[in-house]
Amino acid sequence: xxxxxxxxxxxxxxxxxxxxxxxxxxxxxxxxxxxxxxxxxxxxxxxxxxxxxxxxxxxxxxxxxxxxxxxxxxxxxxxxxxxxxxxxxxxxxxxxxxxxxxxxxxxxxxxxxxx
Numbered sequence: 429x430x431x432x433x434x435x436x437x438x439x440x441x442x443x444x445x446x447x448x449x450x451x452x453x454x455x456x457x458x459x460x461x462x463x464x465x466x467x468x469x470x471x472x473x474x475x476x477x478x479x480x481x482x483x484x485x486x487x488x489x490x491x492x493x494x495x496x497x498x499x500x501x502x503x504x505x506x507x508x509x510x511x512x513x514x515x516x517x518x519x520x521x522x523x524x525x526x527x528x529x530x531x532x533x534x535x536x537x538x539x540x541x542x543x
Contacts, residue, residue: 431453435448438462444462445464456476457474466488470485481495490508490510490511494506501522504517512534517531519536
């Protein structure tokens with residue numbers, strides 16, 4: 429593509445639709461489902477710095493349920509909105525610390541109250 433991105437996968441009506449791989453000029457990539465040229469459905473984003481997201485994708489961004497992992501060993505599993513931890517989720521840190529509960533816009537909001 430003119431901006432340096434490269435797409436390999438299924439096409440329909442001149443757009444990426446179905447399964448495919450999108451590679452970005454910076455070395456990152458997205459592997460998964462596309463709809464009308466936009467990552468949508470289930471997929472994996474891998475960033476050039478080694479961070480990874482596996483899960484639901486809507487309108488080109490992580491949204492829904494997913495798992496983030498960092499090269500440092502940090503891991504988040506739970507709700508995601510616009511690419512950030514949002515909703516119920518659990519963050520585990522390399523030092524053993526765990527934040528399990530409600531997340532808002534990428535920040536831990538506190539333990540969830542479960543009946």
